[in-house]
Amino acid sequence: MGLDHQRHALACGTVVLARPLEANDIVVARAFLPMGPLYESDDEAGISSLLQGVLTRGTHRRSASEMQDALADLGAEIDASSGSDLGSVSMRATVGTWEATLDLFLETLVEPALDPREVETEIEQTLGALEAREDQLMARATDLFRELFYGEHPFHKRVLGYSHTVATFDRDRVAAAWRRFYRPYPPILVAVGRFDPEILLERLESAFGRTPLVPPEPRPPVAVPGAGARRLELDREAAYLIHGFPAPSWKDVDYPVARVLDAILGGSMSSRLFIELREKRALGYQVSSIYNDQLEGSFLAGYIVTDPARADQAAAGLAHEFRRLVEEPVAEEEILAARRYLRGSYLIGAETNAAQAMRLGRHEAYGLGQDFGDRWLAAIEAVTPEAILAFARRWFDRPATAAYVVPRGAPAF
Amino acid sequence: MSPKSGKLEWIGGTGEPSPAPFARARLSNGVRVLIRPNAAIPVVAVDCWIGVGAIHETDEHAGISHFLEHMFFKGTQRFPLGSMDRLVKEMGGYNNAATSMEYTHYYIVAPAEHVWKAADLLADHLADPALPADELERERVVVKEEIRRKDDSPHGRLYTALAHAVYGSSAYAREVLGTPESLDRIDPAVMRDWWRSNYTADRIVVAIAGDVDPEEALAGAQSRFGALSPGAPPLAAPAPPAVAPGRIDVGMDVGQGYLAWGFAMPGRDDLEAMCELEVAATILGDGETSRLHRRLIDELRLVTDVGAWTYGLERAGLLGVSAVCGPDRREAVEEEIAAALAAAVRHGVSPEEVRRAQTILAADFAYDNETNAALTGTLGEFETLFGAAEVYRDVLRGIAAVTPARVNEALDRWLGPDGAVRAWVGPNGA
Numbered sequence: 001m002g003l004d005h006q007r008h009a010l011a012c013g014t015v016v017l018a019r020p021l022e023a024n025d026i027v028v029a030r031a032f033l034p035m036g037p038l039y040e041s042d043d044e045a046g047i048s049s050l051l052q053g054v055l056t057r058g059t060h061r062r063s064a065s066e067m068q069d070a071l072a073d074l075g076a077e078i079d080a081s082s083g084s085d086l087g088s089v090s091m092r093a094t095v096g097t098w099e100a101t102l103d104l105f106l107e108t109l110v111e112p113a114l115d116p117r118e119v120e121t122e123i124e125q126t127l128g129a130l131e132a133r134e135d136q137l138m139a140r141a142t143d144l145f146r147e148l149f150y151g152e153h154p155f156h157k158r159v160l161g162y163s164h165t166v167a168t169f170d171r172d173r174v175a176a177a178w179r180r181f182y183r184p185y186p187p188i189l190v191a192v193g194r195f196d197p198e199i200l201l202e203r204l205e206s207a208f209g210r211t212p213l214v215p216p217e218p219r220p221p222v223a224v225p226g227a228g229a230r231r232l233e234l235d236r237e238a239a240y241l242i243h244g245f246p247a248p249s250w251k252d253v254d255y256p257v258a259r260v261l262d263a264i265l266g267g268s269m270s271s272r273l274f275i276e277l278r279e280k281r282a283l284g285y286q287v288s289s290i291y292n293d294q295l296e297g298s299f300l301a302g303y304i305v306t307d308p309a310r311a312d313q314a315a316a317g318l319a320h321e322f323r324r325l326v327e328e329p330v331a332e333e334e335i336l337a338a339r340r341y342l343r344g345s346y347l348i349g350a351e352t353n354a355a356q357a358m359r360l361g362r363h364e365a366y367g368l369g370q371d372f373g374d375r376w377l378a379a380i381e382a383v384t385p386e387a388i389l390a391f392a393r394r395w396f397d398r399p400a401t402a403a404y405v406v407p408r409g410a411p412a413f
Numbered sequence: 414m415s416p417k418s419g420k421l422e423w424i425g426g427t428g429e430p431s432p433a434p435f436a437r438a439r440l441s442n443g444v445r446v447l448i449r450p451n452a453a454i455p456v457v458a459v460d461c462w463i464g465v466g467a468i469h470e471t472d473e474h475a476g477i478s479h480f481l482e483h484m485f486f487k488g489t490q491r492f493p494l495g496s497m498d499r500l501v502k503e504m505g506g507y508n509n510a511a512t513s514m515e516y517t518h519y520y521i522v523a524p525a526e527h528v529w530k531a532a533d534l535l536a537d538h539l540a541d542p543a544l545p546a547d548e549l550e551r552e553r554v555v556v557k558e559e560i561r562r563k564d565d566s567p568h569g570r571l572y573t574a575l576a577h578a579v580y581g582s583s584a585y586a587r588e589v590l591g592t593p594e595s596l597d598r599i600d601p602a603v604m605r606d607w608w609r610s611n612y613t614a615d616r617i618v619v620a621i622a623g624d625v626d627p628e629e630a631l632a633g634a635q636s637r638f639g640a641l642s643p644g645a646p647p648l649a650a651p652a653p654p655a656v657a658p659g660r661i662d663v664g665m666d667v668g669q670g671y672l673a674w675g676f677a678m679p680g681r682d683d684l685e686a687m688c689e690l691e692v693a694a695t696i697l698g699d700g701e702t703s704r705l706h707r708r709l710i711d712e713l714r715l716v717t718d719v720g721a722w723t724y725g726l727e728r729a730g731l732l733g734v735s736a737v738c739g740p741d742r743r744e745a746v747e748e749e750i751a752a753a754l755a756a757a758v759r760h761g762v763s764p765e766e767v768r769r770a771q772t773i774l775a776a777d778f779a780y781d782n783e784t785n786a787a788l789t790g791t792l793g794e795f796e797t798l799f800g801a802a803e804v805y806r807d808v809l810r811g812i813a814a815v816t817p818a819r820v821n822e823a824l825d826r827w828l829g830p831d832g833a834v835r836a837w838v839g840p841n842g843a
Contacts, residue, residue: 021453023453025431026780065711072702072772073772074772075773092780125717128718128737129718132669135567135667137565235665237562237564238562269486270501278555280551282551282555285556307558337503340503341502343524348506348524351454351785
C-alpha cells in the first residue's frame with residue numbers, strides 16, 4: 001500500500017526505497033537520519049542545523065567552491081537540513097545528470113570535509129539568519145508558543161539554535177556532532193524519478209561498504225505540555241496571536257479524529273476559523289490552524305494576524321472556536337467535507353517527486369509503515385460528531401497555551 | 414447550444430522540455446484555452462487569467478484589481494456566498510488567487526474527477542459575481558489587515574521603498590494592495606464597473622493541466638467559458654517614467670538592515686535584452702557560485718543573504734541586487750556591491766560563467782514546471798503577458814543563445830556607474 005516502491009537493505013544496514021517513475025525528467029534522492037533539537041542539550045542548541053549547513057560545504061576531494069561549481073555545471077542541487085527530530089540530505093537532478101550528481105551526493109555523505117573555515121562561515125551565516133528571524137513576527141510568535149508549550153523538554157528549542165549557543169560552536173563540536181548523528185551513514189535513503197535502481201544500488205553499496213551502521217541512540221522521553229499565556233511587545237503594526245492545545249501524535253488512536261477536526265477548524269478557506277474570524281467578522285487577513293503532528297509531543301493551534309485595537313476580540317474568537325468544539329457536536333456535513341478534503345489533499349500532496357521521497361522517507365524513519373496514510377484515511381470514514389465531541393473534551397477541556405506578539409502599548413486582554 | 418470552438422493547435426513535441434507539449438484553442442467569444450495533458454497522478458489544475466492588474470488602475474482607486482480578487486469569492490446567483498470555498502473543500506482540492514501589476518488569476522487544484530465542477534465554479538464567478546455591498550465593507554477591513562501585515566515585514570517595506578525610489582509616483586510604483594485611503598474610495602458601483610470593463614473574454618486565458626483528455630477538455634471549456642461577454646482587447650500599459658538615481662531610507666523596529674538596488678532595464682518588449690540581463694543577474698547573484706555570494710558571504714562574511722534578480726513588466730524592467738546585513742556593515746556592503754558591479758562592467762564575464770548561468774536557468778525552469786499548478790502558471794502567465802504561451806520557448810532559446818560579448822554589452826549599457834536607485838530598511842535612528 002502507499003506509494004509503490006522497491007525496498008532493499010544495503011550490506012551496512014541502510015534501507016533503500018526506490019521508486020522509478022517516468023512522469024517527468026527529474027530525479028530526487030533523499031537520505032534521512034535522526035537529529036535535531038530533540039537530541040540536543042540547551043547549550044548545544046542548533047548544532048544539528050549547523051552540521052547540515054557545513055556538510056554540503058566541501059569534501060576531502062574538493063573544496064566548497066569546487067563542489068558548488070560542479071553542481072552548478074550539472075544544473076543540480078544538494079541540500080541538507082534538520083527538523084526538530086529528523087534531518088535529511090537531498091539531491092535533485094535530471095535524467096541526463098543524475099548519475100554524476102549521485103557521485104557528488106555520495107561523496108558529501110561519505111567524506112564531508114567539515115573544514116574549519118567553512119564552519120566559521122556557516123556560523124556567521126547562522127548568526128545573521130538568527131538576527132533576521134527576530135524581525136519576522138510570525139516566527140517570533142511561534143518560538144514563544146513552543147517555549148511555553150514544551151517547557152523544559154528539548155522540543156522547546158529552535159532548530160537554528162540561539163546566538164549564544166551558535167557563537168560557541170567550532171570545528172571540533174561539528175565533527176563530534178557528525179560522528180554522533182551519522183554513525184557513519186544515514187539509515188534510510190529514498191530515490192524517486194527517472195533513474196535505474198540497479199545503478200543506484202551498485203553505487204550505494206560501493207560507497208557505504210559492509211561495516212554495519214551503529215544503531216541510533218534512544219529517543220528522549222515524551223514532552224509534558226505546558227499551558228498559560230505569554231505576551232511580547234514590539235514597535236510594529238499588527239498583533240500575532242496563537243492559541244492551542246496538546247493533540248494526538250501519529251500512533252495515537254485519536255489521530256484520525258484529530259485530522260478531521262483540524263480540517264474542520266482550519267483546513268482551507270471554508271474552515272471554521274476562516275469563516276468565523278475573517279469572513280464574518282473581518283478580524284484579520286491571515287487566519288488558520290497549525291496541526292504540528294509528530295511522533296510524540298504534538299499540538300494543534302489556531303492563529304490570526306490582527307488589528308491590535310481588536311486583538312482582544314480575535315483572541316476571544318480563537319478561544320471560542322475551541323470551546324465550541326467542546327460544547328457542541330459538529331455537523332455531519334462538516335465531517336463529510338473534511339473527509340473529502342483530507343483524501344484530496346493527501347493525493348495532491350504527492351504531486352512532486354520530492355514530496356513522494358519525503359513521504360516514503362518519513363514513514364520509514366518514524367516506523368509508521370508505508371500504509372500509514374491509507375490507514376488513517378480509512379479510519380476517518382468512521383469518525384462521527386460524537387467521536388469529535390468526546391475527542392474535544394479529552395484534549396481541549398483544559399487551560400490553553402497562548403502566545404501573543406503585539407505592538408508596544410497595545411491594550412491588555 | 415453554444416457556438417463551436419476553434420480547433421486545438423498543438424505546440425511542442427514530447428522530447429521537448431515541459432510544459433510542452435500543450436494545445437491551444439480560441440473559443441468563439443475570444444477566450445483562449447491552453448491544455449496540458451499530464452497523467453502522472455489523477456490531479457488537475459484549472460487556472461483563469463485576466464490581463465488586468467495594478468498598473469492599469471487609477472491612483473484614485475489604486476488596489477481595485479486586488480480588492481476585486483477578494484470580492485470574487487463572495488458568491489454568484491448560482492453559487493451563493495461561501496459555496497466556492499465549501500465546494501472546493503468537498504472536492505478535496507484547494508483554490509487561491511493572486512494579483513500582480515499586470516494580471517489577476519484564480520485557480521483550483523483538485524482530484525481529476527472534479528475538473529468540470531472546478532471549471533463551473535470559476536466560469537460562473539467570472540461571469541456573474543454578486544459583489545454584495547455588505548461583504549465589500551467587511552472585505553475592505555480584511556485588505557487593510559493585509560496591508561498592515563505587509564508593512565510589518567522588512568522585505569515588504571523594502572520593495573515598496575524601492576518601487577517609489579525608482580518609479581516615483583507613477584503607475585509603475587503603485588501598490589498592488591492599494592492604500593487605506595484608495596480602498597475607502599471604492600464603492601459597490603465602482604467595483605462592479607471595474608469587473609464589467611475588465612473581465613471580458615478577450616482578456617481571459619484559461620489554462621488546464623492534468624489528467625484530462627484534450628478534446629474533452631476543449632469541449633468542456635467551450636461550454637463553460639464560451640458564454641463570457643466579449644469586450645475590449647488586452648489593456649496597454651502606460652509609458653514608464655524616466656528613472657533617475659536616488660535613494661530612500663526607511664527606519665523600523667528591526668535588528669538587521671535590508672538593502673535593495675535597482676537598475677532600470679528594458680521590459681518584455683525587448684526579449685533579447687531581457688535574456689542577456691537574466692544571464693547577467695544569474696552570474697552576479699543567483700546561488701552559491703555567483704560573484705556576489707562568493708565575495709560577500711564566502712570571502713568577507715559581510716552579509717547573511719545576497720542576490721541579484723530581474724523584474725520585467727511590458728515596457729520597463731529592473732535588474733536588482735538585494736542583501737541582508739548587520740546595520741553597522743551597511744557602508745562596507747554597499748562598497749563591495751558597487752565594486753563587484755563595476756568589475757563586471759569593466760572586465761566583463763567569462764564564457765564559463767555564461768555557460769554555467771545557462772545551465773542553471775534551464776534546470777531551474779525544469780524544476781519549476783513539475784506540478785499541474787506550475788504548468789498552468791507558466792502557460793497562463795506567458796499567454797496573458799506575451800499574447801502567446803509558446804513564447805516561453807523563445808525565452809529558453811534566447812537564454813541559450815546569449816554570448817559573453819552580448820552580456821558584456823548589456824552590462825555596459827544598463828549598469829551605468831551611478832545608475833543604481835537604492836533603498837534601505839534598517840533600525841530606527843541608525
